[in-house]
Amino acid sequence: MDKVKIIELPKVLDKRGNLSFFENTKQIPFDIKRVYWIYDVPGGELRGSHAFKKSHEFIIALSGSFDVVLNNGEDEVKYNLNRSYKGLYVPNLLWRKLENFSTNSVALIVSSIEYDKKDYIRDFEQFKKTRYEIK
Numbered sequence: 001m002d003k004v005k006i007i008e009l010p011k012v013l014d015k016r017g018n019l020s021f022f023e024n025t026k027q028i029p030f031d032i033k034r035v036y037w038i039y040d041v042p043g044g045e046l047r048g049s050h051a052f053k054k055s056h057e058f059i060i061a062l063s064g065s066f067d068v069v070l071n072n073g074e075d076e077v078k079y080n081l082n083r084s085y086k087g088l089y090v091p092n093l094l095w096r097k098l099e100n101f102s103t104n105s106v107a108l109i110v111s112s113i114e115y116d117k118k119d120y121i122r123d124f125e126q127f128k129k130t131r132y133e134i135k
Helices: 124-134
Strands: 005-008 034-039 047-052 057-063 066-071 076-081 086-090 095-099 106-111
Touching: 047 124, 057 076, 066 086, 076 086
Parallel strands: none
Antiparallel strands: 005 086, 034 106, 047 095, 057 086, 057 106, 066 076, 066 095
């Protein structure tokens, strides 16, 4: 969990509206291979509930807010994302779930690898075994 961090992105303030951005390894610690977003999440639903063997992610609340809950097999930490100029860097081998979505929230997720269904660990007990085997 020591590699997880909130990263504040550059902000360009303008009376017409503000702008924030990130560029590959300048703000986030990996090259971007995939970008996806989650939206229209019904009240009370959660997303995620898996871990990745290789993929690192950067998660931003582009609109609204939600919580990212991370678990390393022993400890759990919850991060509330609610600013479009702050994102959460999540390294591989951490169980993650997104919950508590506000109305009209949009989660932008940037990944270090292209989609690979073999990279997913979808069972928590298997995650704990895999985490200790790989480490």
